[in-house]
Amino acid sequence: MKNGAGKLTLDLAGAPDTDAEELRSLAEQLRRALLELDVEDVQFARGGTAAPEGAKPGETIAAGVLLVTAAPLFVRQVLQLVDTWLRHRPLRSVRVELDGDTIELGHASAEDQRRLIDAFVSARARQAGTPSSGE
Template sequence: MSADTSVDLWVTGGPGADAEELDALARQLRDRLLELDVHDVRARSGGRVPDGAKPGDAVVAGALVVTALPVVLPEVFRLLGTWVSSRPARGVRVELDGRSIALDDATPQERQRLIDAFLAPRPDSAPGAPEDPAGSPSDGE
């Protein structure tokens, strides 16, 4: 069975967005995410700022951590894309396995292409390679 994966999310806002507004949006997003088959969605503690964000940006507030099986991630990303598209001038920055993606002002088609590329298997993981060493095939025939 696959292990849970943690995905870091930061709700981002326009220049006038304050911490209170971002936290309210994050709570709304959390409620929607909990409707999916995720294991947990909680507020991110520690105030970590995502790569590329300026220290003065209002992205520190509104941080969430989603814990789910990898098979649920496409569903999580679909929800994020829908959620962002219904909130103009808002976005969500997502970090997974040291990589990040910003879901913001792209068109729905562009956003879906970005999500598909982000979730596609990475070239550094060989197709058919076992995830669990205990399940690896024997070395000889």
């Protein structure tokens, strides 16, 4: 990773009737949207479950889990994109983890989500000793 980039884990939580194929499709849509940002990389996480028939061990992809590599400067943009994207999808929430800190974006009001994102980014900036960007 370059320039102090970190890895955000995005775990999509589907509705009770969402199957693994639909979750993977939604994750692929989110992946494409994230790649339009100035992030280094977005990949599917590898799962710890049994590999499908014909696949080599260790090649299983975790349905609905993405790993985003991005510089700290872009964490707010990633969270804002996920929040906006989520509002128009049949998902319960997206849980985001970065260096042990987590935030769960769901279907709260836009103002509540903005405050949640601001608090998360500000807390991370204080931990790192850097100013938080109000982009």
